Amino acid sequence: MQEWIDIVLRTLALFFTVLVSARLLGKRNIARITPFNFMSYIIISVIAALISVKIITNITLGFIALGIWVVLPIAFDYLALKSKFIHDIVNGKKTILIKHGKVMEESLLKLRLSGEELLRELRSKNAYNLADVEFALMEANGEINVLLKADKKPVTPHDLGNKVAPATEPQTVILDGNPLNGPLSSLGFNQGWLNSKLESMGVSIDNVFIGQVDSSGDLYLDLFDDSIMTPQPKVKEMIYANIEKCHADLMKFSLETQDEGAKAMYRKNVDKLKELKEKLEPYLLR
Amino acid sequence: MTVASQVKQTISSLKGVQGTLRIYSNQTRDQETKTVFDEALNVTDDVIKDMEKRLQTLEFEEPQYKGN
Numbered sequence: 001m002q003e004w005i006d007i008v009l010r011t012l013a014l015f016f017t018v019l020v021s022a023r024l025l026g027k028r029n030i031a032r033i034t035p036f037n038f039m040s041y042i043i044i045s046v047i048a049a050l051i052s053v054k055i056i057t058n059i060t061l062g063f064i065a066l067g068i069w070v071v072l073p074i075a076f077d078y079l080a081l082k083s084k085f086i087h088d089i090v091n092g093k094k095t096i097l098i099k100h101g102k103v104m105e106e107s108l109l110k111l112r113l114s115g116e117e118l119l120r121e122l123r124s125k126n127a128y129n130l131a132d133v134e135f136a137l138m139e140a141n142g143e144i145n146v147l148l149k150a151d152k153k154p155v156t157p158h159d160l161g162n163k164v165a166p167a168t169e170p171q172t173v174i175l176d177g178n179p180l181n182g183p184l185s186s187l188g189f190n191q192g193w194l195n196s197k198l199e200s201m202g203v204s205i206d207n208v209f210i211g212q213v214d215s216s217g218d219l220y221l222d223l224f225d226d227s228i229m230t231p232q233p234k235v236k237e238m239i240y241a242n243i244e245k246c247h248a249d250l251m252k253f254s255l256e257t258q259d260e261g262a263k264a265m266y267r268k269n270v271d272k273l274k275e276l277k278e279k280l281e282p283y284l285l286r
Numbered sequence: 287m288t289v290a291s292q293v294k295q296t297i298s299s300l301k302g303v304q305g306t307l308r309i310y311s312n313q314t315r316d317q318e319t320k321t322v323f324d325e326a327l328n329v330t331d332d333v334i335k336d337m338e339k340r341l342q343t344l345e346f347e348e349p350q351y352k353g354n
Contacts, residue, residue, distance in 0.1 A: 217313030
C-alpha cells in the first residue's frame with residue numbers, strides 16, 4: 001500500500017474518533033476546566049496526532065492508549081459524582097483566600113499567588129477596594145470568586161423593600177419574518193393572536209426581524225427597517241394612569257356631593273381604588 | 287358637563303381598565319400575577335356596580351340630563 005493512502009486512512013479514522021471522544025468528554029467550558037482535565041485533553045490530542053502522522057506505527061497500540069485516556073477521565077467523572085473523596089482527588093479543593101475581610105497569607109503561599117495577582121483577580125470581580133471584600137476563595141479550576149461585604153453589595157428590590165412582579169423568560173415568537181409556532185403554542189397563543197397584535201401595531205410580519213413576548217404577554221418587536229418607530233408596549237402604564245384618574249374622579253365626586261349616603265359610598269370606593277392602586281403598582285409599573 | 291355625565295365618563299374609563307386587566311389576566315403565564323389581576327377585576331367590578339347605582343339615582347333626580 002502506498003504510504004499516502006495509509007496516512008489518509010489513519011487521519012480519517014482518527015478524525016472521527018477524536019470527534020466522538022470530544023463529545024463523550026462533555027461540554028465543559030475549556031477556559032474553566034481543572035488542570036488535570038486540561039492535561040488529559042492535551043495527551044489525547046497529542047496521541048491522536050502522533051498516530052495520524054505515523055510516528056506511532058502500530059495503530060492498535062495507539063488506539064489502546066487513546067482509549068484509556070478517553071475512558072479513564074469519564075470513569076473518574078462518574079466516580080466523582082458518587083464520592084466526595086474521589087471528587088476532591090480528581091478536581092482538587094477550593095482554597096479560602098480572604099476570610100472576614102482578612103487575607104490568608106498561608107493560603108496565598110500554598111497557591112504561589114502573589115498579592116499583586118490576588119488584587120488583579122479581585123479587580124476583575126469589580127472589587128477594587130480590599131476593604132469591601134468579606135470573603136474570597138479560589139475554586140478548584142483556579143477561578144477566584146468574591147463575596148462583598150453586606151453594605152457594599154449591589155442593591156436589590158428586596159433591600160429597598162419593594163415588591164416586584166415575577167417575570168419568567170421571554171419567548172421568541174418571530175425570527176427573520178417567520179412566526180415560530182413552537183414557542184407560540186407553549187405560551188398558549190396562536191398565529192391569529194400574533195396577527196392581531198401586529199395589526200394593532202401597524203407592522204407587517206415580513207418587516208419583523210425579532211419578536212419577543214414577555215411573561216405578561218406583551219410583544220416587543222425589532223424591525224428590519226430601523227427608520228420605523230414601533231409603539232413599545234405601554235398598555236400597563238396606561239391602565240395604571242387610568243386607575244389613578246378614576247381615583248381622583250371619585251375623590252372629586254365625594255367632595256362635591258351633598259347627599260350623605262352618596263358621600264359615604266364614594267369614600268368607600270376611593271379607599272378601594274387606592275388599595276387596588278398600591279397592589280397593582282409592582283405588576284403594572286415595575 | 288352635568289354630574290351624571292361625569293359619573294358616566296368615570297364608569298366607562300373604569301370599564302376600559304377592567305377590559306385591559308382581563309386581557310392581561312388571560313395572557314399572563316404567571317399564576318401569582320393572574321391571581322392579582324383577577325382580584326383587581328373583582329374590586330373594579332364592585333366599584334362599577336356602586337357607581338352605576340349612583341348614576342341611576344342621579345338620572346332619576348335630573349331626568350332632563352339623561353343620556354348626556
